[in-house]
Amino acid sequence: MPSQPHKASRLKRVTLADIAARLGVTKVTVSRALNQPEKVSAAMRERVTECARELGYMPNRQAGSLASGHSRLIALLIPSLSNAVFSELHRGLEAPLAAAGYQLLIGHTGYSMQEEERLIETWLSFGIDGLVLCGSRHSPRTREMIARSGCAVVECMEKRETPLDMAVGLDQHAAGRAMTEAMIALGHRHIGFLGARMDRRVEQRLGGWRAAMEAAGLSQQALLTTDAPSSVRMGGELLDEMLTRWPETQAVFCCNDDLAAGGLFECQRRGLSVPDQLALAGFNGLEMTRGTWPPLASVVTPRREIGERAAALLLARLSGDLDATPHGLWEDLGFSLQTGGSLSS
Amino acid sequence: MPSQPHKASRLKRVTLADIAARLGVTKVTVSRALNQPEKVSAAMRERVTECARELGYMPNRQAGSLASGHSRLIALLIPSLSNAVFSELHRGLEAPLAAAGYQLLIGHTGYSMQEEERLIETWLSFGIDGLVLCGSRHSPRTREMIARSGCAVVECMEKRETPLDMAVGLDQHAAGRAMTEAMIALGHRHIGFLGARMDRRVEQRLGGWRAAMEAAGLSQQALLTTDAPSSVRMGGELLDEMLTRWPETQAVFCCNDDLAAGGLFECQRRGLSVPDQLALAGFNGLEMTRGTWPPLASVVTPRREIGERAAALLLARLSGDLDATPHGLWEDLGFSLQTGGSLSS
DNA sequence: ATGAAAGCGCTAACAA
DNA sequence: TTGTTAGCGCTTTCAT
Numbered sequence: 001m002p003s004q005p006h007k008a009s010r011l012k013r014v015t016l017a018d019i020a021a022r023l024g025v026t027k028v029t030v031s032r033a034l035n036q037p038e039k040v041s042a043a044m045r046e047r048v049t050e051c052a053r054e055l056g057y058m059p060n061r062q063a064g065s066l067a068s069g070h071s072r073l074i075a076l077l078i079p080s081l082s083n084a085v086f087s088e089l090h091r092g093l094e095a096p097l098a099a100a101g102y103q104l105l106i107g108h109t110g111y112s113m114q115e116e117e118r119l120i121e122t123w124l125s126f127g128i129d130g131l132v133l134c135g136s137r138h139s140p141r142t143r144e145m146i147a148r149s150g151c152a153v154v155e156c157m158e159k160r161e162t163p164l165d166m167a168v169g170l171d172q173h174a175a176g177r178a179m180t181e182a183m184i185a186l187g188h189r190h191i192g193f194l195g196a197r198m199d200r201r202v203e204q205r206l207g208g209w210r211a212a213m214e215a216a217g218l219s220q221q222a223l224l225t226t227d228a229p230s231s232v233r234m235g236g237e238l239l240d241e242m243l244t245r246w247p248e249t250q251a252v253f254c255c256n257d258d259l260a261a262g263g264l265f266e267c268q269r270r271g272l273s274v275p276d277q278l279a280l281a282g283f284n285g286l287e288m289t290r291g292t293w294p295p296l297a298s299v300v301t302p303r304r305e306i307g308e309r310a311a312a313l314l315l316a317r318l319s320g321d322l323d324a325t326p327h328g329l330w331e332d333l334g335f336s337l338q339t340g341g342s343l344s345s
Numbered sequence: 346m347p348s349q350p351h352k353a354s355r356l357k358r359v360t361l362a363d364i365a366a367r368l369g370v371t372k373v374t375v376s377r378a379l380n381q382p383e384k385v386s387a388a389m390r391e392r393v394t395e396c397a398r399e400l401g402y403m404p405n406r407q408a409g410s411l412a413s414g415h416s417r418l419i420a421l422l423i424p425s426l427s428n429a430v431f432s433e434l435h436r437g438l439e440a441p442l443a444a445a446g447y448q449l450l451i452g453h454t455g456y457s458m459q460e461e462e463r464l465i466e467t468w469l470s471f472g473i474d475g476l477v478l479c480g481s482r483h484s485p486r487t488r489e490m491i492a493r494s495g496c497a498v499v500e501c502m503e504k505r506e507t508p509l510d511m512a513v514g515l516d517q518h519a520a521g522r523a524m525t526e527a528m529i530a531l532g533h534r535h536i537g538f539l540g541a542r543m544d545r546r547v548e549q550r551l552g553g554w555r556a557a558m559e560a561a562g563l564s565q566q567a568l569l570t571t572d573a574p575s576s577v578r579m580g581g582e583l584l585d586e587m588l589t590r591w592p593e594t595q596a597v598f599c600c601n602d603d604l605a606a607g608g609l610f611e612c613q614r615r616g617l618s619v620p621d622q623l624a625l626a627g628f629n630g631l632e633m634t635r636g637t638w639p640p641l642a643s644v645v646t647p648r649r650e651i652g653e654r655a656a657a658l659l660l661a662r663l664s665g666d667l668d669a670t671p672h673g674l675w676e677d678l679g680f681s682l683q684t685g686g687s688l689s690s
Numbered sequence: 691a692t693g694a695a696a697g698c699g700c701t702a703a704c705a706a
Numbered sequence: 707t708t709g710t711t712a713g714c715g716c717t718t719t720c721a722t
Contacts, residue, residue: 028717068717
């Protein structure tokens, strides 16, 4: 590694040894006073904390982790920073993990398995104790590294019959099917599907739409997908194309709420009334769906609860409650439908 | 620290020593073959990489960092995970830092100075080499820890006359003023301001609105703010209240695009035509503003460029180009106005 | 309640 | 090109 002139200019680091020397005790005592205060006399505790404060001591956790073999670090890998779904997953994880003394790291994969692999390699080499992943698609090397490391893992969001270790989420296929069935039940026959950023979860939702349409004997013709990132604007463009190609369309199921919001704006642009002339539904039930006009119908997914449950599983695993949380565990947290609004008045 | 039964169950870690023993050389040689391949014979390089692969070797970066004194880790602290502004800042940082061999850590402060302090303490104790912060408000302890550590720092987004080290962003006050002046130039007299999540940047934008209104001799009465998080829904609620209390309002400047989008939906709910009956503007110029109908007027901020510039400054500092990047440096990357659409047809 | 010794896995500086 | 010697700062035993 190259030299680092900048750091060279800093003050010398204060270490346990400095405190120990100043107090005429050994490093062990100082370490205990700071990390296991009950194992040290009240007087000593007092003197050590006072001196640490005075000198501006900051522990070196690299050294600590190296010596102890664990870091109290848990990494969360999310596909997208701007997708509110993952920020709510994060919210669910953060509090319980922090309460148990774990620090949550956030990594950004950009929906790339390769980037996921790179990040996991980095995190593992920094000694993380646990890992939270989104989805169930991982490279072979990712699987191998995780297995070797013995790191606790939870896979989130989608159904996972054979998890790497533990998994918690919902059945995206069933959710897609349920919403489509609701649309059919409202009397719609020409129901289109709009999908962007076609990752596994979106494909599962699409599968649900297909299953429902097929079961009802309806045409699966009005289908438009793109691998490009999902966005409000993309929703408008896709809906425009759909209405141009299949003008008979009565209802559109969008693979997420951003797309559906864009669809809502496109309807305004065209002067189409929602839901009277066109019914619209999204997926995830983000906060936004209750701020649009009309309110957006959507499949509400328990993102935050998934995070909370994932945290609980991780903590159980890390604390050694092995029997209570069997490997291969899969928990289904379900979903619910938010109808009305953009679907029916 | 508590015991860790889970990790105990894993395979023994493969270390440099294992490879060295197997090859009948010393650890140093193996370390060199892996990290400074040019310092070792081609044959040796070959044997080492092969053996490392075979044994599934994964370096321990805690040990490496501890020994070398640097980690090649840079932390980015963002106030909100779901705000697209910060995800684009991240995007700007990521590529250049990765290209230079640095790993970017993401931390989430939730707009809390205290959480920022806690995170910085954690990251510093894990030996980060650089730090990217949003904004210029930091607790005294945060400043002190950063100073002691000698860690390179860039403060992003807002104007900063006296940075901790380096800063890059834009003048939020001037941006707020410019948009307000544009609204005035369009002939509007009753211009309201809507603000949520009143952090420093939003306060500066509000200050810009005030300055422009005052300069034009207009009333600053139509002002509604809340400390609650910003959201589409909140935008609708605030606009509803504003139009109820000040029915004469002709134009509304929202402190960000989410709020403005909510305002757009509220106008639909009320059957108000935008911009004919009410003009609307947001702030940031997110992708979304080009997906609404009508397209949303907004102040376009160079978030991505700020990230790229921050990365460049950090790398310059870390590589020792001290003279080229003076401490106390502040770079203004400006802004631009996106008008038309929701502001005027 | 405190200490002594040993070592976590790696890299830096210097030798050969 | 490769090896030797010393740590980095902390936490573990195991003693006392």
